[in-house]
Amino acid sequence: MIRKILCSFSNVVRLPTRLCSCVCHPSPVPSNTKLTILDNGVRVATETNASSVAGVALFIEAGSRFETACNNGITHFVEHMAYKGFNSMNRCQLQELLRCMGAKMTAYTSREIQVFSAKCLTDNVPVMVGILSNVIADLALNECDVEVEKMNMQLELMDADRDPRTVLFDYLHATAFQGTPLAKRVIGTSENIERFDKFYTTAFLCEHYQPYKLALIGVGNIHHENMVCYAQAKLGHMVGDPCCESEEGPTRFTGSQVLFRDDSMPFAHVAVAFEVSGYNSPDYMQLLTAKNMIGTWRKGQGGGTKNGFPLAQAAATEDICEYFESFYIPYRDVGLWGIYFVARKMDVEDMLHNIQNAWMHLCVTTQFYDVERAVNQLKLQFAKNIEGNMRSCHDLGLQTMYSCGRSGLDDMFHELKGIEQQGLKAVMDKYIYDRCPAVAAIGPVEGLPEYTRIRAGQYWLRL
CATH class of the missing domain: 3.30.830.10 (Metalloenzyme, LuxS/M16 peptidase-like)
Structure with a gap:
C-alpha cells in the first residue's frame, strides 16, 4: 500500500509529472505543517512551533546524477562558492552579517539533492532567506576565490581518496550503476575541477537551477504566509525553461x-x-x-x-x-x-x-x-x-x-x-x-x- 502523504496547499499549480506523483489528503493534515507551490514551481514548506530559534533551508534537485562526464563535480563546486560572497555582498560582509545575527550556515551535496541550511533567530528569517536565495541567484564567483576553492577541492579530493569508507562507496556506486549518472562521484574529478571558472559555473547555474527544482523550508515560530511572501520576493521572479529540464538518466543496475x-x-x-x-x-x-x-x-x-x-x-x-x-x-x-x-x-x-x-x-x-x-x-x-x-x-x-x-x-x-x-x-x-x-x-x-x-x-x- 502506497504511503499517504499529508500536506496542505495554499496554491496548487501544474508541475512536471515526476514532482507531483503524490496524492494529497487535506482533511487529516497536521495543523503545524503547510506547503505552498508558487506560480513558477518553487515549493515553500513550513512547520510551526513555539521555538525562538528557526531552521531555514533551501533544497535543490541537483547533484552528480544530473551532471555529465565533462562537468561532474560542478554542483559540489557551487557549494564551495556559496560562502565566498555575492555580487551584492562580499565575503567579509557576509561573514560579519552571520556573526552579528549569531547564525550558522551549512551546506552539503549528495548525488541528487543539494542543501543550503541555516540556524538563526526567528526574527532573522527574512534575512536568512535572502542569503540562501543569493546562493543561486547572485553568486559573485570572483576569479581569486574561484582559484582558491579549486585548490581546496583538490585537497578535499585527496582527503576523500585516503578515506576507505568514502572510496568504497564510490566504487560500489561505480560498479552497481556503471554507465549511468548514479555512478559518478559527488566531488568530481581533478581534471574537471581545473576547468571550472566563472562563465562555466554561471552557465550551469542558469541552465540547471530551475525554480521547479527548488524547495524553501522553514521550521520554528514562523508564519507560513510570511514565508511565502519572502519566497515570492526572492525566488518568485525566476522563470523556468522547459528546454533546460535535466534528465535523471537511466538507473541500470549491474551485478558485478x-x-x-x-x-x-x-x-x-x-x-x-x-x-x-x-x-x-x-x-x-x-x-x-x-x-x-x-x-x-x-x-x-x-x-x-x-x-x-x-x-x-x-x-x-x-x-x-x-x-x-x-x-x-x-x-x-x-x-x-x-x-x-x-x-x-x-x-x-x-x-x-x-x-x-x-x-x-x-x-x-x-x-x-x-x-x-x-x-x-x-x-x-x-x-x-x-x-x-x-x-x-x-x-x-x-x-x-x-x-x-x-x-x-x-x-x-x-x-x-x-x-x-x-x-x-x-x-x-x-x-x-x-x-x-x-x-x-x-x-x-x-x-x-x-x-x-x-x-x-x-x-x-x-x-
Missing part, C-alpha cells in the same frame, strides 16, 4: 565486483549491495525494517551472545569482524540495500558467510519478534529525525523534494504497525533472494571469495 587490493592496509573494507526500490516505493518501510533487522555492530561495544542481532552475536563470539553496518541508500526511483563491514584479511570469508546466512534467514525464517524489535527501532529513528528544528527542517525538506508533501509521525507509526513477517519475507525474496549483488572491496582482500561463489550464496535449496 570491483576490488582494489592493498595488502599494506590493516583491514579489508567490503560492501555488498542489491538493487532495490527507492524513496517513493511501497516497499520503502519494509526495506528500512529489514535493514534494522541486520543492524549495526562494532567490536568495542561488547555484548557477546547477549546482542539482539544474530549477526552481531556471531561477529562478537567468533571475533570475525571489527565493524559492520547494514545500509539502505534510497534515491528517487532506485536504491542500494546491503551491508558494509571491516574485517581482518583472514576473516573476510567467514564474515561474508555469516552475512549471507543472515540474509537467507530474512527470506525464509524471519521471526515475529525480530520484526517487532526492528519496527521499534525504526520508530525511535523517525522520532529522532524530527528532534529539534534543524533535524525537522531536513526531514520536511526531503519529504517535500521526493513526495511534494509530508507524512506525519503518526502516519509512519501506523504504517509500521502493519508490517508483519510474511510481508517482510516476500519483500526480501523479491529483492535479495537469488539475486546478483554488487560487490566492492579495498584493502587486503585476497580472502574474499570470487564473485560466482558470492552469487551462489544468495539462495538455499528448498523443497
Whole structure:
C-alpha cells in the first residue's frame, strides 16, 4: 500500500509529472505543517512551533546524477562558492552579517539533492532567506576565490581518496550503476575541477537551477504566509525553461565486483549491495525494517551472545569482524540495500558467510519478534529525525523534494504497525533472494571469495 502523504496547499499549480506523483489528503493534515507551490514551481514548506530559534533551508534537485562526464563535480563546486560572497555582498560582509545575527550556515551535496541550511533567530528569517536565495541567484564567483576553492577541492579530493569508507562507496556506486549518472562521484574529478571558472559555473547555474527544482523550508515560530511572501520576493521572479529540464538518466543496475587490493592496509573494507526500490516505493518501510533487522555492530561495544542481532552475536563470539553496518541508500526511483563491514584479511570469508546466512534467514525464517524489535527501532529513528528544528527542517525538506508533501509521525507509526513477517519475507525474496549483488572491496582482500561463489550464496535449496 502506497504511503499517504499529508500536506496542505495554499496554491496548487501544474508541475512536471515526476514532482507531483503524490496524492494529497487535506482533511487529516497536521495543523503545524503547510506547503505552498508558487506560480513558477518553487515549493515553500513550513512547520510551526513555539521555538525562538528557526531552521531555514533551501533544497535543490541537483547533484552528480544530473551532471555529465565533462562537468561532474560542478554542483559540489557551487557549494564551495556559496560562502565566498555575492555580487551584492562580499565575503567579509557576509561573514560579519552571520556573526552579528549569531547564525550558522551549512551546506552539503549528495548525488541528487543539494542543501543550503541555516540556524538563526526567528526574527532573522527574512534575512536568512535572502542569503540562501543569493546562493543561486547572485553568486559573485570572483576569479581569486574561484582559484582558491579549486585548490581546496583538490585537497578535499585527496582527503576523500585516503578515506576507505568514502572510496568504497564510490566504487560500489561505480560498479552497481556503471554507465549511468548514479555512478559518478559527488566531488568530481581533478581534471574537471581545473576547468571550472566563472562563465562555466554561471552557465550551469542558469541552465540547471530551475525554480521547479527548488524547495524553501522553514521550521520554528514562523508564519507560513510570511514565508511565502519572502519566497515570492526572492525566488518568485525566476522563470523556468522547459528546454533546460535535466534528465535523471537511466538507473541500470549491474551485478558485478570491483576490488582494489592493498595488502599494506590493516583491514579489508567490503560492501555488498542489491538493487532495490527507492524513496517513493511501497516497499520503502519494509526495506528500512529489514535493514534494522541486520543492524549495526562494532567490536568495542561488547555484548557477546547477549546482542539482539544474530549477526552481531556471531561477529562478537567468533571475533570475525571489527565493524559492520547494514545500509539502505534510497534515491528517487532506485536504491542500494546491503551491508558494509571491516574485517581482518583472514576473516573476510567467514564474515561474508555469516552475512549471507543472515540474509537467507530474512527470506525464509524471519521471526515475529525480530520484526517487532526492528519496527521499534525504526520508530525511535523517525522520532529522532524530527528532534529539534534543524533535524525537522531536513526531514520536511526531503519529504517535500521526493513526495511534494509530508507524512506525519503518526502516519509512519501506523504504517509500521502493519508490517508483519510474511510481508517482510516476500519483500526480501523479491529483492535479495537469488539475486546478483554488487560487490566492492579495498584493502587486503585476497580472502574474499570470487564473485560466482558470492552469487551462489544468495539462495538455499528448498523443497
